[in-house]
Amino acid sequence: xxxxxxxxxxxxxxxxxxxxxxxxxxxxxxxxxxxxxxxxxxxxxxxxxxxxxxxxxxxxxxxxxxxxxxxxxxxxxxxxxxxxxxxxxxxxxxxxxxxxxxxxxxxxxxxxxxxxxxxxxxxxxxxxxxxxxxxxxxxxxxxxxxxxxxxxxxxxxxxxxxxxxxxxxxxxxxxxxxxxxxxxxxxxxxxxxxxxxxxxxxxxxxxxxxxxxxxxxxxxxxxxxxxxxxxxxxxxxxxxxxxxxxxxxxxxxxxxxxxxxxxxxxxxxxxxxxxxxxxxxxxxxxxxxxxxxxxxxxxxxxxxxx
Numbered sequence: 001x002x003x004x005x006x007x008x009x010x011x012x013x014x015x016x017x018x019x020x021x022x023x024x025x026x027x028x029x030x031x032x033x034x035x036x037x038x039x040x041x042x043x044x045x046x047x048x049x050x051x052x053x054x055x056x057x058x059x060x061x062x063x064x065x066x067x068x069x070x071x072x073x074x075x076x077x078x079x080x081x082x083x084x085x086x087x088x089x090x091x092x093x094x095x096x097x098x099x100x101x102x103x104x105x106x107x108x109x110x111x112x113x114x115x116x117x118x119x120x121x122x123x124x125x126x127x128x129x130x131x132x133x134x135x136x137x138x139x140x141x142x143x144x145x146x147x148x149x150x151x152x153x154x155x156x157x158x159x160x161x162x163x164x165x166x167x168x169x170x171x172x173x174x175x176x177x178x179x180x181x182x183x184x185x186x187x188x189x190x191x192x193x194x195x196x197x198x199x200x201x202x203x204x205x206x207x208x209x210x211x212x213x214x215x216x217x218x219x220x221x222x223x224x225x226x227x228x229x230x231x232x233x234x235x236x237x238x239x240x241x242x243x244x245x246x247x248x249x250x251x252x253x254x255x256x257x258x259x260x261x262x263x264x265x266x267x268x269x270x271x272x273x274x275x276x277x278x279x280x281x282x283x284x285x286x287x288x289x290x291x292x293x294x295x296x297x298x299x300x301x302x303x304x305x306x
Contacts, residue, residue, distance in 0.1 A: 003266050003267065004266040004270055005272070007152050007155070007271050007272060009278040009280065013148070016282075016286070016289060017058065017288060019289075020288045024063040028063065031299045031301070034295075035095070035294070036065040036090075036295070037066055037067070037093070037094070037121070038097070039067070039097045040069045040083065040084070040096070040098045041071070042075050056068050058288060064291060069083060076105065076106075077107060080106060081111065084096065084098070084111065087119070093119065094291055095121035096119045096120070117141075121141055122141070123142050123147075123290070124173070128140045128141045132181045143174055145175050145279060145282075146179040147286040149175075149234065152279070156230050156271045157230060161209070164189070164209060165188070166207060166211065167190075167193055168183075168211040169194070169211065169213060169259070170215075175234050176211075188209060195214075208228075210226075210232070212233050212234060212258065213235065213259065215235055216237070216259055217237040217259070218261040221265070225268040228269070230269065230270060231272040231273070233258035233260040233275050234258075234259065238255070239254060241253050258273075258278070260272070
């Protein structure tokens, strides 16, 4: 079999950003309303700082008002909830994103549910979870990583996945469960597998669509992949790369890999997302799309579909 088609998430995300930017320009010109995205980060975690920085930069590129709140690591839960209440009440803010994980003194669940469901552009509020799980997808904010993954799947296989088996490895609220809802809505037959699943490779070999979201580097080898499957690799793992030499401080250089052993799986899959450059860029693009949708709804406009 020929080597798999490499699904270019970077190029697809760029097209979404173009659509968002054009629609934002029209919205602002016609109504005077500028979409506003507030990003809240607690503590100085370097990886989170980089991620938040890239979100804020992309928001400005789209023509949004971008607000960033950086709070000390010892910030109390009450202080964070007060800030969220202010952002909920601010008519210039349409999307609120609290960067996870949060420090141990703060209850993540309480914080997520404190965000106004109509400004919950991460799609984690129980109202949006309920909308998605009952099929009211057009009213829901869908979590950004599954939403972006679904666009990549549709680009390859079309909108109707009738007759196709989908297996999702990972049952998180952020990726696994919402991914299952999206695939069900597109008429796929869906199985959610996880660490307790018996004979995982055999189950995965039944999948026409295989979504890996377990957070274990290169766990999904060729023996998990059906000939001709579409493989979506959600994992982002940093591993040592001694072949790249050492950093100036003597530590070993690292590289990013997914949950799928890319080269091996590529020999069997029909199409596969690389890491980096696959699902990752789509996540930020869908955050921008969700923020635009929130702003359109606030202005009483019909939002674009992505």
